[in-house]
Structure formats: C-alpha cells, structure tokens
Amino acid sequence: MTLIYFLRDALREATSGGRKYHLWMGALTLVMLTGAYAYSIQFREGLGVTGMTDHVSWGLYISNFTFLVGVAAAAVMLVMPAYILHDVDFKRAVMLGEGVAVSAVVMCLCFVMADMGGPHRGWHLIPVIGYFNWPQSMLTWDVIVLNGYLALNLLIPFYILFSHYRNRDPNPTLYVPFVILSVFWAVSIHLVTAFLYAGLVARPFWNSALMGPRFLASAFAAGPALILLALAVIRSQTSFAIEDTTIRKLSLVITVAAQINLIMLGCEVFKEFYWPSEHSASAVYLFFGHHGHHALNPWIWTSIAMNVVATGIMTVHSARRCHHLLYPACVLLFTAIWIEKGMGLIVPGFIPSPLGELVEYMPTWIEVAVTLGIWATGLFVFTVLVRVALPIELGRLRAPGTNR
C-alpha cells in the first residue's frame, strides 16, 4: 500500500513544478520527439541513412555509448566513500551520482538499440529463448554487466529513498553488500567495454592493453565532472544544501583522474609516433591526416586543447577552488573526453580499413537528431529521478501518516 502511495507521490512530484521546470521538460520532450521522428526514418529505410559505411561501420551511436558507459561507471567514485568510508560530505551527493549512473546506462542501452540493424530481433540474444554466445563474445559480457549495473543502481537508491519515505532508517546489512558489489561492478562495466575493442586484433589502434586503464581514468574525470555540474545546478536551483567541501573533494577526484588520463595520452602518442609503423596509420590519420584526408584533425586537437586547459586549471589549487574557473573547467573536460571517446577513438579505429583503404566518416542529420534525442531522454530521466529524490531527502515528502 505504501508502495502505491510512493509511486503516486513520485508521479506528482515529477509532474508538478514551476514555469522554469515545465519549460525545461517541454524542451527535452521536443528534442526527444525530434529524435524519435529521425529514428522512425532510420528504422524504415535502414542504417543507410546514417553516415556509416562498410568501412566505418560504427559511428556516433557507439561513440556515445562508449563515453556514457564511463559516465555511468563514475558514480562509483561517489558511492565508495559515501557508503563504505561513511564520508558525510559525499553522502549528500551520492544519490545524485546514482541518478547519473541510471540515466547514463539508459542512454547506453538506447544507443546500442539505435545502432542495431535489427532491433526487433534483439530477443535472439536473450539466454534460453535465444542464443547467448557467452563467454566467447565480449558483447554478451557487456549485456550482462550493463543490465546488472542498471538494476543495482535502481535498487539501492530505491531502497534508501523508500525507507526514508516511510520515515525509517535503511538497514545497512540489507544494502551495504549490494553497495560493495556495485563498486566492483562499476569498474567492470568500463573494463568490459574497453575489452570489447581491445580484443580485436583486426584494429591495432584499439588492440592495446592501455585501453582499459585509460577508459577508467577518463571516465573518472568526465563522470564526476558531470556530477559536479549537476550539483552546482541543484545547489543554485533548490534548497538542497551541498557543502563547499563536497565540491572541493569531488574536484580533487576529477583533477587526479584528468592528470592520469593526460599521462596515458602521452604514453599512447609516444608509442604511435616514436616509431610509426603500419599499425600507427589510424593515429597518424587522427592527429595529422593521412594521404590527404584530414577530417578528424580538428576534433582531436580541440579535444586535446580543452583537456590540457581544463587539467591545467584544476591542477592549480587556487584556480580549482574558484567556482568561476572550476565549472567552466568541468565543461571543458567533459566535452574533451566526449570527443576523445568518439571522434578520437571509435571512428579512427576504422580508418584506414584493415586492407589499407581510407574512407572518412561524417554523421548525417538523422544520426545527430537521434543522438540528441537520446541525450534528452537521459536528461529527462535524470531530472525525474532528482525531482523525486530531493523532497524525500529534504524530509518534505513522507508517506501519509508517518510525518515526523
């Protein structure tokens, strides 16, 4: 019965709000509808309406998928200290971190669906009724870890919120084991996604042991950067108190991860360019162009410039503590890593082809519209989750008859 009240109250919270809130949700809905329209064309005509070809057979969708797995994994940065080390500063932020994780995984699943040639045949990989090529295919591992991670990040916050809603303290022996599991699980989702690429001998650009560690480093920079920005918005728009120390600690995590990511970038650049072999062709193409083809050069140099500037700002203590510098640095870092995972990693992996042919890639408007639509879906989900979680955490929303 309380569950029904909870769902009813959650729905009411999510659908009521001020003018600004409705404008925001309306705008997101518009972008989602545009994306749905674009996808309907793609579903009818086939993936030929995208910029992908037999040469560059994964593009914007898989790029965003890869990046968002990292964002989802990064929720662990907040979960670990909050639950296990009982760090009060992070505890206020952790619910939001898990909200980010849920929205990011939802977007990941949408991007994978959007990329499939036969999404309606997706049931073929459901174990028992389909044929689940596990453990051979890394993609089946990814299916397991992503869905498991989604379940964990839905269940843990739901249990805590629902307990608070009923004015009870959540029982740690019930949920802490799952929290610990989710910490390991978060690392696994990004490592498995890295292995998806690193396991392909056909693509020397990806076939590197650094792939996994670099995914983790960049994810632990981009994910918390997004969470920090979300906290900044929530802080200015709601009465939910977020201490300066929370922001400070979070920014330190981002800084260290961004620094490690830059060191790894240096390692890769050294390996590819100290003695460029035929296996370095993708890197040469990405950074400097190859045989007169240059499409990705502006992307990667923009990404590196943003990365260096953001990491530079955050490395200087006084600059990092100034929010007018910290927030733009987070935006820069987030964007830089988004480019790095897509136009800087997935796309150049296909160029040149394993037979040395050079075909470039440029997304079409349909791909861009579907991508924006999925991002809007993620933001929509995140907003709803926050909208429900905040009043409960603030003590404003309680089950009928349990008022303090």
Next chain:
Amino acid sequence: MSGGAKAWFQSWLRKWNGPAGGCGAGLLSKSIGRRDALKMLGGGAAASGAVVNAFAPVNLLSGSSEEREKAVIDWKEFFKTNYRLMNDRERADTIERLERKYKLERNLDVKISTAGPLPNVLYGYAFNLSKCKGYRECIRACIQENNQDRASNMQYIRIFEKPMGSMSVESGDARYYHEVPAEGHFYMGTQCFQCDNPPCVRVCPTGATWKEQDGIVVIDYDWCIGCRYCQAACPYWARRFNWKEPTVPNEEVNPNQHYLGNRLRKKGVMEKCTYCIQRTRQGRLPACAEACPTGARTFGNLLDPGSEIRYILAHKKVFRLKEDLNTEPKFWYYMD
C-alpha cells in the same frame, strides 16, 4: 608451406581422418536443450505477439487470403530459431515458407537448399599473384551468383592493384579505372578467407555466424541482429552489411540458392563470401574460380591428396595474409 601452417594442416588431416563427429556431438546436445526450452516458452512467445504485429506488413485478422498467408509466414519466420538449432523438420518448414514468401511477394520461383557439408571435405583456395591481371571478372561473376545488392554495388571480392616492390596492404588500390594490367603493377585479390580460427565467429553475441565442418564460415541471415561487431573484428575486411533493403531485379536473381549462402538478404543483416556454398556443396567450383580468365584461382579439397590445391601447397612457396594474427586463413597466395 611454412612450418606452422604445415603443422596446423597436418593436425587438420588427423582430425578429419580420425573418428567422425568430434565437434558435432557437443552442438547436438546443446540444440536439444534449447529446443526443449523453446517449446516450454511457447506461451511466452505468443504473449509477446503484439510486438511482432507491429512489424508484420499486414494484419492477421483482415485482408485477403494471400495477405493472411503472408502474415502467417512472417509471424512464423519471426519466431523461428537459429539455423544450427533447427531439426530437419524445422529446416524443411522454413525453406517452404521462404520459397512461398518470394512467390507471394515478388512472384519469384527460387529453390533454397539446406545441403550439409560433404564428408571428408575441407575447402581451400589458392591465388596465383603472377597470373591475376586485374580484370575483375571474378567480381562480376560473384555478384550475379550470390544475389548481391545492385543499388549499393556490394562486392565480396576486392582486387588490389599494387606497385611492384611492395606487399604492404597500404600500397594497394582497389579503385582503379584504367586498362589492365597496368605497367609496373601486380594484382592481389581478397575475399573472406574462411579462417580456421575466425575472429568474427568468436565476437558474434548471438551465434549467428559459425564455421561449418567443411571449413566455410556462414551467417544465418535471419538470426543476425545487425550489431556489426563481426565487421569490426575481421582483419581482412571481408564482411558486408545491408545498410538499406537490398535490391536485385527479378530477372537477375539466381534462383539456385542455399539457406546459408546466396538466398536473398534483407536490410540490417551481415553477409559475406561463402566460397559459393550453394555450388561447392554440389561439387562445383565457386563462381569466381570458374570466371577467372587467367587461371589465377585454384579451389579444392584440402583433404584430397590428389587435388590441385594440395599440389600447390606442396610445391609452391605459399603465404597467407596477416599470418601473425593466428587467424589461420584457408586462402593462400603464391607466385610462379
């Protein structure tokens, strides 16, 4: 033949001359388990019917009898299982449905075979770099034989024009539009090499692609979900995707088809060279080998000591592409 390749080949010979059915038994027991599971879940499948209805071109409950027949075929086709897991009866049923479907939809008479691998046969291919002159007759024959999409000009075979003096993959150009053979160049054909250790098969999440006992790597077009992981995993760029609905005019359709070979594909699925499985399992040559005007292409049974391909492997200095990747292609290059 290099030492490593020889050892591998000899291990193949041992395997094939020894007691039969080593790898078949495991698959068989797996298939029974799955089929039973499928039957148990029959109710569940019916419940999800609403999903399928959205994809069926016409409603089951309305329309003419022909439309209803088409809808029933689409319904049953949607819920059929992986070809490897089907029993003979299920295979016969799906063939009947598919042949009827083409008749109803396109007024097309086709014959789809489910012929299995011939006993004691392992297919291999040899390509003579000294003889190929770059005419690309093989490509033309391949497209006609295998019903490839005409609109996108899909081709399984690529002939690379390379300047003398380099074997590097980067030196090749597959888009030459001039008189051949060009002075100072040689020609190198690629297609699916039917690797004995195929990366594409390992990565497929649904087991929609696999290696048959005669060594041919095949795809179940109706089981593929179009994730294109295999396309990223192939070191030889041998796989093709149907980015749009493929088109082949009725008068150009090759009606002699195989379920795992040249039957008509649909949008959103992978396809590739199958050494013309519909021909080779009848003891014929692949279309490319038959069409080659220079005699550069030799196809045959690796397990037959008297075959021409065995002669080449024994007497020529052969090599394979990217042998360092351990993919074990069954496609050798050599020179006179």
